[in-house]
Amino acid sequence: MNTQRKLAILADAAKYDASCASSGTRSRNSVGGRGIGSTEGSGICHSYAPDGRCISLLKILLTNFCQYDCLYCVNRVTSNVPRARFTVDEVVQLTLDFYRRNCIEGLFLSSGIIQSPDYTMEQVVEVARVLREVHDFRGYIHLKTIPEASPELLQKAGRYADRLSINVELPTVQGLETLAPEKDGAAIRRSMARLRVHIDDAKDAQREAAKTRVMSMPQASARRAPAPVFAPAGQSTQMIVGADATDDRTILSASAQLYGAYRLRRVYYSAFSPIPDASSSLPLAAPPMVREHRLYQADWLMRFYGFAHDEIVPAAADGSTGMLSLDVDPKLAWALAHRERFPVDLDTAPREMLLRVPGLGVKAVERLLVARRVRRVRSDDLARLHVPLKKVLPFVQLVDHRPGRALDAGDLASRFRAAPVQASLFST
Known part of the structure; x- marks a missing residue:
C-alpha cells in the first residue's frame, strides 16, 4: 500500500478524536537557520472539518489495527474497515513535508493498540524522538498516550511532546465497563496522576532554574544546562457524549473531578457518531450536535466564570432532568x-x-x-x-x-x- 492510500485511511480513522488543539505550549522558533518549525503559528494554513472544527495539525493514527473491541470505536478489532499502518519514518517524513509546505503547525499522533501497549507506545514515542533529535523539529507535537504503557515510556513521551492526552472515553466507570470492557478506568487515572506529577516537577525545576539565573546574573557565568521540560502544554482528555445514557450533570461532575484532581488543560466532548455494523448496545442515532456545544459552554463556565458544576445542572431533587437546555x-x-x-x-x-x-x-x-x-x-x-x-x-x-x-x-x-x-x- 502506498503512502497516499495509508494517509487517506489513517487520517480518516483519526477524525473521531476531538482533542487536537495546539494551545498552551512554550514559544519555540527556528533561529539562525537551526532546526525546523515553530509553535508560534505564524503563516499556518488552517482547514476545517465538516463539523466546523479548525484543523492545523497533521492528525493521523500510526495504525488503525487494534486488538481491543471497544463497541463505540470504528477501529475496533471486529470492525470491517480498511486497515493500514505507517512506519515511523513515514510519519516523520509526512510531518516534515506538510510543514515545509505550510499546511500544518505540528503533529497529532494516536494509534490503535498492536502487539502490546508498550510496543505501540514505543513506536509513537520514536516518531517524536526522531522529529526532535534527528530533524530538530520545533513545531507542535501532541501524542495520544496509552495508559497501560509503562511509566518509563510515558515519561519519555513527555520529553518530546508539547501536550499529552489520555482519553477517559466515557464519563462513568459503568459505561466504560459496558462499552469498553478491555480498558481499565483505574489505569487511565493512574497514568493521568503520573503525568501530573511529571508536569509539576518540571515546572518546579524551571522556577528554581529561573531563580538561580537571576541570582547569578551579576557574575560572569558559564552556560548552564536548561531545566527539564515535560509536556509544557499540559495534558487533556476526551469523553464520548451520547454513546450511553449518562446525563449532562454526570458528565460535568466527571469533568470537574478531572480538572481538580489532575489539573487538565482541557476536557473535550465528542458527540457519539454511529458506526457501521454497530452493536445493539449503542444508540441508533447520534445525539444533537448542539448538546456537544452546550457541554463546551458549560465547561467554559466552570473554568473561567466561577460556576460549580452542580450549579449549571441542578440536582434531580430540584426538578432537573439532569440535561442542559438545548x-x-x-x-x-x-x-x-x-x-x-x-x-x-x-x-x-x-x-x-x-x-x-x-x-x-x-x-x-x-x-x-x-x-x-x-x-x-x-x-x-x-x-x-x-x-x-x-x-x-x-x-x-x-x-x-x-x-x-x-x-x-x-x-x-x-x-x-x-x-x-x-x-x-x-x-x-
Whole structure:
C-alpha cells in the first residue's frame, strides 16, 4: 500500500478524536537557520472539518489495527474497515513535508493498540524522538498516550511532546465497563496522576532554574544546562457524549473531578457518531450536535466564570432532568432560573456577579471594572463593548436603564428561545 492510500485511511480513522488543539505550549522558533518549525503559528494554513472544527495539525493514527473491541470505536478489532499502518519514518517524513509546505503547525499522533501497549507506545514515542533529535523539529507535537504503557515510556513521551492526552472515553466507570470492557478506568487515572506529577516537577525545576539565573546574573557565568521540560502544554482528555445514557450533570461532575484532581488543560466532548455494523448496545442515532456545544459552554463556565458544576445542572431533587437546555445557553438558563439575583448593578456589583450576567464575557467584565473607576456605566458603554444588548439589558441596572418588569415577565424565557442569541464560547 502506498503512502497516499495509508494517509487517506489513517487520517480518516483519526477524525473521531476531538482533542487536537495546539494551545498552551512554550514559544519555540527556528533561529539562525537551526532546526525546523515553530509553535508560534505564524503563516499556518488552517482547514476545517465538516463539523466546523479548525484543523492545523497533521492528525493521523500510526495504525488503525487494534486488538481491543471497544463497541463505540470504528477501529475496533471486529470492525470491517480498511486497515493500514505507517512506519515511523513515514510519519516523520509526512510531518516534515506538510510543514515545509505550510499546511500544518505540528503533529497529532494516536494509534490503535498492536502487539502490546508498550510496543505501540514505543513506536509513537520514536516518531517524536526522531522529529526532535534527528530533524530538530520545533513545531507542535501532541501524542495520544496509552495508559497501560509503562511509566518509563510515558515519561519519555513527555520529553518530546508539547501536550499529552489520555482519553477517559466515557464519563462513568459503568459505561466504560459496558462499552469498553478491555480498558481499565483505574489505569487511565493512574497514568493521568503520573503525568501530573511529571508536569509539576518540571515546572518546579524551571522556577528554581529561573531563580538561580537571576541570582547569578551579576557574575560572569558559564552556560548552564536548561531545566527539564515535560509536556509544557499540559495534558487533556476526551469523553464520548451520547454513546450511553449518562446525563449532562454526570458528565460535568466527571469533568470537574478531572480538572481538580489532575489539573487538565482541557476536557473535550465528542458527540457519539454511529458506526457501521454497530452493536445493539449503542444508540441508533447520534445525539444533537448542539448538546456537544452546550457541554463546551458549560465547561467554559466552570473554568473561567466561577460556576460549580452542580450549579449549571441542578440536582434531580430540584426538578432537573439532569440535561442542559438545548434552547438556550447554560449561563442564560441559570440566570432565568435565578431571577432573584438580578438585576445586577454594573457600577457596584463584584466581579464574580458580573461574570454571571448573560452576554458579558470575561474581557467585557474586565473593561467594565476599569471604566467604572472613573465614571458610572451607561448603555452606550455596553454598546461600545459589542455585547449583545438584547441579552444583557434585562439582567442589569445602569444609571440610564432600569429593567423594570421585563425581568419578571413570564415570556422572558420564551423570547430568548424564539430569537436565540448565538454567542461564542468567548463571550458567554
